[in-house]
Amino acid sequence: MKKKIVHLQVLPILSGVQKITLNIFRNLDPDLYEMFLICAQSEDSDNPSLISEAEKLGVKVIVLKDLKREIGLHDLKVFFQLLKIFRKYDFDIIHTHSSKTGFLGRIVGKLSGCKAVIHTVHGIAFHDRENFLNRNFYLILEIFAGFFNDEVILVNKYYQSKFWFIPRKKIQTIYNGIDLEVLKRKRNRNDDLIKLIFVGRLDRPKALPDLIRAFEICVKERNNIAAYIVGDGEYYDYLKEYIARQELGGKVKLLGWRFDVADLLADCDIFVGSSIYEAFGLVYCEAGYTGLPVVATRVEGIPEVILHNETGLLVEPGNPEALAKAVLQIADNGELAEAMGKAARRRVEENFSLTEFIRQYKEIYELY
Missing domain, CATH: 3.40.50.2000 (Glycogen Phosphorylase B;)
Structure with missing residues (x-):
């Protein structure tokens, strides 16, 4: 039986974080995994979309119109939408990305009974540039969400000290990787500019x-x-x-x-x-x-x-x-x-x- 795996993203654009999800999907065996993507609705028809690229790979895409980057009452609606979806599809692995889907997805994932909830940290909201009140508010949210994951993946070693509240056996660093074949381009420089x-x-x-x-x-x-x-x-x-x-x-x-x-x-x-x-x-x-x-x-x-x-x-x-x-x-x-x-x-x-x-x-x- 295939394992059901779902990735959660907020923005359906094609920046670095979204490319990570696509690279994982692209390299999983479709005979072993049934792949799903949950993300927000695309608002820019002129630019390439994570949704269309995922669909090309045979990934089943579920769009949540109420999922937004900003914090608001709509998040409560998304919470219950995710709970319904997770219980309906009975995913084996829930893999969240970014702070918003990482918070909602991890909590709802465990409440739905999923056996594996994995969160990849591509950036932190409680960074040093944030003001004191916001920084500590986001830190408290992250500590709380940390009780609901089985694995936390960091993309650098610098963040290890920032996630002091996660047991060491549940956290590791995996550096992002790029497809070297796509970038095998001969340097074209032939002028003085x-x-x-x-x-x-x-x-x-x-x-x-x-x-x-x-x-x-x-x-x-x-x-x-x-x-x-x-x-x-x-x-x-x-x-x-x-x-x-x-x-x-x-x-x-x-x-x-x-x-x-x-x-x-x-x-x-x-x-x-x-x-x-x-x-x-x-x-x-x-x-x-x-x-x-x-x-x-x-x-x-x-x-x-x-x-x-x-x-x-x-x-x-x-x-x-x-x-x-x-x-x-x-x-x-x-x-x-x-x-x-x-x-x-x-x-x-x-x-x-x-x-x-x-x-x-x-x-x-x-x-x-």
Whole structure:
């Protein structure tokens, strides 16, 4: 008999967290597992959807219209909707992602009698940037939800100390992995223009005001530098207006959501990130494997992916001037850029392959 497994996601977009779910589904044997996905309704028909990609893999998708990222009374309705669904399908494994579905899904999962409730932590709501009251409120919720899971998977080692309330036998770190075959692109650089690139969701954690300011400094100080921002989200209009106001349109391009990220990375020279908090950063692995040195911030799990002075440079968050200085340090030294790019590729091959990532998750699933 097939094991029934369901993944819970909030946003049905195709950012890093959602790609993790798709990679797991893609590599499970359909003869052994009957796969389900529960998520919110897609609100953007112009961008690729987690729902459509999951359906292509034969995954049964259940959409909850009341499931939203924001906390509200609608969460109570979702609680009972999940309870009804879990009891109807009698899942063997419930695998939750993100704080919202992690809280509701774990509690309802155990109340429904599911034998295995697994939660992967892709980020924490009780991070150091949150104010005291909110931080401790979210921490209390996480402690409570911790009584309702069988396994907690962290995507970095940094979070180990943050989850002191979870018994050590129930918690482990599994680094995210990428499909190296998809990224096997030949570097296309054949001109003197140095291209900077950022790829990601344009939201608050990415600190886009810092990124665009750093890009502005770089393109104004060097005539041979251009920058590209790839992604969509709440800061899109802000970036568009900033580029126009500062007259950066000739050197800084806002590309929106793109399907050809692998090709764009292969056509660039340095990847730049400005996050104020980030658990892992799957795109740093994609950039590194493509051979790009990375300039990023020294927050949460990023130093476990990017090794300072080896595969890239790390600076403190909230300092666009320092970010720009680090970018220019690599841009002005071709030998350094090449050495870091080669080291980045080796590190991804040795530590962040999809094969190892899938092996570890399969081992957990096979326990139940």
